[in-house]
């Protein structure tokens with residue numbers, strides 16, 4: 095067993111597929127969305143206020159400009175999948191190029207880095223989430239089973255004379271910040 099994918103227990107027996115390559119020479123394993131998921135547009139609230147003010151030829155207030163910004167935060171879209179790999183390997187999670195083009199979905203972290211020690215971590219069993227932001231004008235519903243991102247296994251190298259890391263991974267998404 096070198097590297098691969100498993101379904102996390104909270105999605106057991108729900109018919110999820112482990113990531114798969116779609117063509118013979120694809121580098122990326124396509125991840126599917128684990129459940130229907132709504133991604134609100136980042137623009138809606140600001141636009142509504144802007145249209146209202148434009149009609150009356152009034153400037154937008156600061157409050158109106160910032161209203162709705164809660165939707166700017168990335169959403170963590172569940173995949174229901176965890177990945178195991180060798181200690182000197184990493185899984186890079188990249189957006190599908192069709193996501194921005196067809197759905198206005200961007201990956202705000204650029205590339206997701208899935209560490210080998212994330213697998214089976216005590217907090218969420220190592221479930222991989224795809225951070226997505228919907229920059230289109232409309233809310234987008236991603237149906238369960240739609241491919242949302244691709245994972246590429248890569249080897250990585252260590253720096254000379256590095257200070258050995260002391261922390262044990264307990265989760266993801268900033269888990270090492272206050273450890």
Ligand SMILES: O=c1ccn([C@H]2C[C@H](O)[C@@H](COP(=O)(O)OP(=O)(O)OP(=O)(O)O)O2)c(=O)[nH]1
Nearest residue numbers: 206207208209212222223266267268269270271
């Ligand atoms: O798109 C992503 C990026 C990361 N992760 C998980 C796997 C990864 O091993 C862990 C930590 O990611 P990273 O090191 O990039 O984030 P961080 O902000 O440094 O969090 P931490 O302090 O937990 O390392 O979060 C995902 O599920 N999806």
Ligand SMILES: [Mg+2]
Nearest residue numbers: 267268269270
């Ligand atoms: Mg980290």
